[in-house]
Structure formats: structure tokens, C-alpha cells
Amino acid sequence: MTKRPTIRTALLGAVAVTALGAAVSAPSLLSTAPAQAAQIAGQPAPSTIAPGSFADVVDRVSPAVVSVKVKMVESNASDDEESGPQGMPNIPKGDPLERFFHQFQQRGMGGQKAKPHVGMAQGSGFFISADGYIVTNNHVVENATDVEVVTQDGKTVPATVVGTDKKTDLALIKVKSGANYPFVQWAPAVPRVGDWVIAVGNPFGLGGTVTAGIVSARGRDIGAGPYDDFLQIDAPVNRGNSGGPTFNVEGQVVGINTAIFSPSGGSVGIGFAIPTEVAKGVIQDLRDKGSVARGWLGIQIQPVTADIADSLGLKDTKGALVAEPQKGSPAADAGIKSGDVITAVNNDAVDGPKELSRKIAGLGPDKKVALTVYHDGNSKQVDVTLGTLPNDQQAKADAPKPQDEKAQLSSYGLTLAPAASIAGAGSSGVVVADIDPDGTAAQKGLQTGDVILEAAGKSVSKPSDVSAALADAKKDGHKAVLLRVKTGDNVRYVALSTTNAG
Known part of the structure; x- marks a missing residue:
């Protein structure tokens, strides 16, 4: 069976996050193409296509890159009260035996409460100041009870978490002792697609490792958070690289390695890094206030x-x-x-x-x-x-139960009913009581339980208001009608074509 490729974070250790993996890639010596062949639309040919070696840059920046080792406590108890540990029966919620088995799950055979499991994880990071501030990923340290940093020369130094930002997966930590640490600078400009980049980190716990590639794309949204704006790079990024830096050929940080797209956990040449322009402001806020105000x-x-x-x-x-x-x-x-x-x-x-x-x-x-x-x-x-920006609020929607007073817009695959006639739907609008999954309306994203609040900018209270708005728009030569639709606590617009209108 073929595994579906997934987005994976680059954390290495005994945690629920699947880590990344891959091999070391060395830069190649490439010959320079003829100048006339490289000219496109009058653009001058570049003097070189690729550097002969990244060694000088790597020698300069590697001392600032560290391994971040994290100790965390993992509970043995299941978070799902409906299912117990292996060998235990599934007990429905509300069953008289539920409480008994849940207590049994929490305790050992001798009646003693089970001890929590201590897990270890490992990622990467880099110094941004001589006094010991280090940038890494939030998912590396978010559950940490103890944090240690291992420098390039093998020295282990305890560290504390200064602040984390889950929305961008960034964290700032600081070593507890020492000074005059080697550090690196943020890049002043964003890289272009096609620019060379160098990823430095601690994959698989092997120690400092360097890979190279190019920026494949910018502005990638991988569904990691509300402010996704990732660089996509093809420099191999591996397990344990989370929080490690991506450098340009000047040795400046252009991104923080975070995730890869992979079917197996190993690098397939699609890695994602948080760009410097996103990271700089977040890290400064964490350093100044310990949190990010947006x-x-x-x-x-x-x-x-x-x-x-x-x-x-x-x-x-x-x-x-x-x-x-x-x-x-x-x-x-x-x-x-x-x-x-x-x-x-x-x-x-x-x-x-x-x-x-x-x-x-x-x-x-x-x-x-x-x-x-x-x-x-x-x-x-x-x-x-x-x-x-307030704290996150989780919206909860209860699907309405269709009752009477329905009307069909069969050409759209819709069955509508006044909201007032549907329990829990409120008093305003028209509810999608049923929908043909292959119909025009479903293809536009409407679903059962949606409440249509407006059609063509006018409030609706009965199905005929919706059909009339579609018919009027078609008569006036409009290609579509905007429906203002509420799904749970969220409101959006759906453009429904007038082609099928009566």
C-alpha cells in the first residue's frame, strides 16, 4: 500500500511528533554556461552559476549552531476516556463501569498510581547574541521540563525557555551561564527563488551537519498555522533539524528549518523554513516581553x-x-x-x-x-x-435537525427551510436542510446545516427569497449571486451561478 506524503516536523526524540530524515548533500562544481545562453529577455548573464565550495561560510557560521536536548514528562493515562490501555474494554460514556475502568487505567495492578514516563527529544538552534539567546522551534521545547544546549565543541549548558509562539512555531531560549558565544545575524533581505541556501543542524543526533540547495518557492501555506509564509527549500532537512538555521551564501540567516513534505520521514527535497522577515519580529517580542502581541x-x-x-x-x-x-x-x-x-x-x-x-x-x-x-x-x-488579538476561541456548531416547511431548489441540489423552523438554527435566514453531494451548490461548498443569511445583499427569511434573488440576478444579466452563509460561528460568502436559476 502506498503511503500518502505528509507534512512532518523536524524534531528528533521519543515524542508524538514524527521526525525528518535524509542524507548529507555536498555542493557540486558546476561549469559556467556561455554568456549568450544565459541571457533571457535582455538580462545580463550571471558571472557564476554556483559557488565552488561553501566551506568558508560553514566554517564561519557552524560554531553558532547548537543541538537542543529536551526532557519532558509524558503521562501514561489516555486522554480519551472512551478507550483504555491495551487489553482494556471500550466503555461508552455514561456507562456505570466507565468510572471504574478509568480509575483502573490511571493506577497499576497493585493499586499504586502509575508513574509518568520521562521522554527525551532533540532539535537544533542557533545563537543570535553573544550573551546566549538561542532561536529554535516551539515544538522542540513546548513540553519541556529541562532544556540543555550542546555547543559545537561538545560543551553542554543548561538553558531556560524565554518565550514561545505556537502560531509561528518559534521559541527563544537562553543559556544559564557563560558569555561571548559565537552568534549569527539575520539576513537583511529576503532570498529569491533560485538562490543558494545552506541548512545547518543536528540531524539524527549525529552532530553538526551541513546540506545545501536552493530556494524552491516562497510564501508556502502548509496549514501549520494562521500566519504560514514558509520558504520551500530543497537542501535536505532531516530528523533533528527542527530549529536549525538556513543561511544564504553570505552566512546570514534567511530561515528556520521547521518541516518537510515526506512519505517516509526522510527528505525528498521538499523542506520548509520560517522566513527571517517573519521570525525577526516574533523573536524580538519574545526577547522583550516573553510573548507576542499581534x-x-x-x-x-x-x-x-x-x-x-x-x-x-x-x-x-x-x-x-x-x-x-x-x-x-x-x-x-x-x-x-x-x-x-x-x-x-x-x-x-x-x-x-x-x-x-x-x-x-x-x-x-x-x-x-x-x-x-x-x-x-x-x-x-x-x-x-x-x-x-484575543486568545484563540474554539467555535462549536451543532448541526440543525430539519423539520417542516422545506422547499427544493432541485436545479442546485438544495433543500431549504426557514431557520425559525429548525431547532437550534436561530431566527434569521434560511437553512440548508438537505443537499445533493453532486449538485451545483455542494460543489460551491454549501453543506447541510449552513444558514443562508443574505442573497444579493438582502436578508432572507424563507426559501423563496433565495430563489427570487437568483432569478432576478439572471434576468439582470449577472453570472452569479453572492450568498452570505453562516456555518457554526463562522460566516463566509458563496457565489452561486445563476445559470440554473428559474
């Missing part, structure tokens, strides 16, 4: 698709569509509405929702920003004072 607008946003752009009269799909401003948020107080499209922050264009989130977060709380907003066919500037 700017907050208080809006739910989504990409602008081609259908949505056509419905709103936009020329392209740039920007972030506001699905809903949170009540009492900085955005709501500034007058930003559902259906607005934010296209720039302080005159800096926004390509999509991820970029908007990163820009706002990076500006920090209490900053005054000028947003360029497309509203009702016109662009305008909205001045907003950012708030502080």
Missing part, C-alpha cells in the same frame, strides 16, 4: 474568487472579502461591513486573506492603519486603530 481587526475574511469578483464588479481577485465584522471590534467600530473587500493596508496592496492577516498581526496593537476598502462599487479609505 494586531487585531476583528473580522472573518475569505478569498475573492472569480465568481465573487464578478458579482461585486471587481476587476480581479486581489484582496480579502469581509464575511462578517465582529461586534465591538476595531473593524466594526470603523464602519467596515460584510461584503467589503480590503485591497490594501497603508497603501500596500493585499493579495489575499493570509497576507492581510500577516500584515495586521505584524503591525501590532494600538497602531493606526489606513485600509483601502472596496464598498458598493467604489474604493475608499478607512482609518482603523488596531486592537490586541
Whole structure:
């Protein structure tokens, strides 16, 4: 059976995270191509294609790269109360025996409480100051009870965790003793796709190891967090490389190795590094305050698709569509509405929702920003004072149970019902009571339990309001109608084609 490739972190040790692996790669001596062959669209040919050796750079930066060893306590008890350890029966919740078996699970055969297991993990890191501050990954140290740093000359030094940031998977630690440590500098500019990079770390616990490759892509979103903006590199990144630096050929840090895409845990030439432009601000906040304070607008946003752009009269799909401003948020107080499209922050264009989130977060709380907003066919500037990003809130949605008063939009594969007729759906809007998984509406992302709040910018309360909006839009020559849809606590827009409208 073929294993599906997965994103894996680069932590080495007895923890639940699967580590990375691969072989050492040495730079090749490449001959320089003829100048005329390298010229593209009038561009001058480069003087060299690849450096003959990275040895001088490696000699200079390697002393600043360390191994980070972490001790952590792992509980023997299962987090899932419905399943016990091996050999124990599965007891349904609420069963009279549930409490008994759960207590049995927590204790040994002699009635003594089971001792927690002490686990070890290992990653990499690098000094950024002579007084002992070290950058690594959050997932390397987040459960640590003790942290030790092993320097290039084999010296082991205890360290403490200064601060961590789970959203970017970054952490700052500091050695407890000593000074005048060798350290490296952040790169002042972002690397280009095709630039050479050098990854240094401690893969498989072997000791300091160097690999080389190029930047394969920028701005990768691998689903690791809300601010994903990874560099993709093909320098082999392996188990134990988490938190290690990626250098440019000048010996400056352009990224922090974090994860790979792999079917086996070993390198296949697709590695991901947190770019310096993301890391610098986070690490500075951790150093100054021990935590990261991010700017907050208080809006739910989504990409602008081609259908949505056509419905709103936009020329392209740039920007972030506001699905809903949170009540009492900085955005709501500034007058930003559902259906607005934010296209720039302080005159800096926004390509999509991820970029908007990163820009706002990076500006920090209490900053005054000028947003360029497309509203009702016109662009305008909205001045907003950012708030502080609240702690994460987990949304919970209970699927409604369809009852009566349903109406079918068979051409879309939809069965709709007034929200007021569905238990738990609220009093506003129209509920998707049933949906054909192969129908047009399902292909656009609608699902059973969704509540349609608006169609073509107008509130709806019964299925006929939705069908009328589709029919009117088709009559007026519009290709699609924007539906404002609520799923649980989240609100978004769905563009439904008018082709099937009556």
C-alpha cells in the first residue's frame, strides 16, 4: 500500500511528533554556461552559476549552531476516556463501569498510581547574541521540563525557555551561564527563488551537519498555522533539524528549518523554513516581553474568487472579502461591513486573506492603519486603530435537525427551510436542510446545516427569497449571486451561478 506524503516536523526524540530524515548533500562544481545562453529577455548573464565550495561560510557560521536536548514528562493515562490501555474494554460514556475502568487505567495492578514516563527529544538552534539567546522551534521545547544546549565543541549548558509562539512555531531560549558565544545575524533581505541556501543542524543526533540547495518557492501555506509564509527549500532537512538555521551564501540567516513534505520521514527535497522577515519580529517580542502581541481587526475574511469578483464588479481577485465584522471590534467600530473587500493596508496592496492577516498581526496593537476598502462599487479609505488579538476561541456548531416547511431548489441540489423552523438554527435566514453531494451548490461548498443569511445583499427569511434573488440576478444579466452563509460561528460568502436559476 502506498503511503500518502505528509507534512512532518523536524524534531528528533521519543515524542508524538514524527521526525525528518535524509542524507548529507555536498555542493557540486558546476561549469559556467556561455554568456549568450544565459541571457533571457535582455538580462545580463550571471558571472557564476554556483559557488565552488561553501566551506568558508560553514566554517564561519557552524560554531553558532547548537543541538537542543529536551526532557519532558509524558503521562501514561489516555486522554480519551472512551478507550483504555491495551487489553482494556471500550466503555461508552455514561456507562456505570466507565468510572471504574478509568480509575483502573490511571493506577497499576497493585493499586499504586502509575508513574509518568520521562521522554527525551532533540532539535537544533542557533545563537543570535553573544550573551546566549538561542532561536529554535516551539515544538522542540513546548513540553519541556529541562532544556540543555550542546555547543559545537561538545560543551553542554543548561538553558531556560524565554518565550514561545505556537502560531509561528518559534521559541527563544537562553543559556544559564557563560558569555561571548559565537552568534549569527539575520539576513537583511529576503532570498529569491533560485538562490543558494545552506541548512545547518543536528540531524539524527549525529552532530553538526551541513546540506545545501536552493530556494524552491516562497510564501508556502502548509496549514501549520494562521500566519504560514514558509520558504520551500530543497537542501535536505532531516530528523533533528527542527530549529536549525538556513543561511544564504553570505552566512546570514534567511530561515528556520521547521518541516518537510515526506512519505517516509526522510527528505525528498521538499523542506520548509520560517522566513527571517517573519521570525525577526516574533523573536524580538519574545526577547522583550516573553510573548507576542499581534494586531487585531476583528473580522472573518475569505478569498475573492472569480465568481465573487464578478458579482461585486471587481476587476480581479486581489484582496480579502469581509464575511462578517465582529461586534465591538476595531473593524466594526470603523464602519467596515460584510461584503467589503480590503485591497490594501497603508497603501500596500493585499493579495489575499493570509497576507492581510500577516500584515495586521505584524503591525501590532494600538497602531493606526489606513485600509483601502472596496464598498458598493467604489474604493475608499478607512482609518482603523488596531486592537490586541484575543486568545484563540474554539467555535462549536451543532448541526440543525430539519423539520417542516422545506422547499427544493432541485436545479442546485438544495433543500431549504426557514431557520425559525429548525431547532437550534436561530431566527434569521434560511437553512440548508438537505443537499445533493453532486449538485451545483455542494460543489460551491454549501453543506447541510449552513444558514443562508443574505442573497444579493438582502436578508432572507424563507426559501423563496433565495430563489427570487437568483432569478432576478439572471434576468439582470449577472453570472452569479453572492450568498452570505453562516456555518457554526463562522460566516463566509458563496457565489452561486445563476445559470440554473428559474
